[in-house]
Amino acid sequence: MLTEKTLEKIQQIQKNYHSKKSAVMGALMAVQRDSGNNLTREDMEAVAEILEVNPVEVQAVAGFYTMYNWKKPVGRHHIEICWNLSCSLMGAEHLISHMEKKLGITLGETTADGMFTLSTAECLGSCGTAPMMQVGDDYYENLTVEKVDKILADLRASS
Ligand code: FES
16 A cells, blocks of 8 residues: 555656556556555556556566566665776776675575565666666665775665
């Protein structure tokens, strides 16, 4: 069941488009953000009903883009570290190993407390500030082990 706040966000998103169908991606992201970082099948059905779109089409969108989390739930902070060319050349794999040790998980896993999920991402369009990662809506760039430790500590403290 979507909250009033989420429904208002979806109404706002719809205003940006000529057709309701065009608002599917934004609506799904609004629901995901308001639902603890994950989407359920019921969420997708609700979006389909609101936007008058076939539920299969909404599920197809959610299934195509990796930014929607419904096949496998993620933690409160979804860390997506870029491991494409520029970031790899600048040490992404070292940072991945460091975070795996620090968090006690391997890629694709979520910490036991549900706080962090560690994933890789393909190029996030910030090659000039490699290595970098995305956590939610935020980019963290020019990463070092020390920066990563501070980011993880700050995220933990903010939760
Ligand atoms: S290769 Fe990492 S942002 Fe482009």
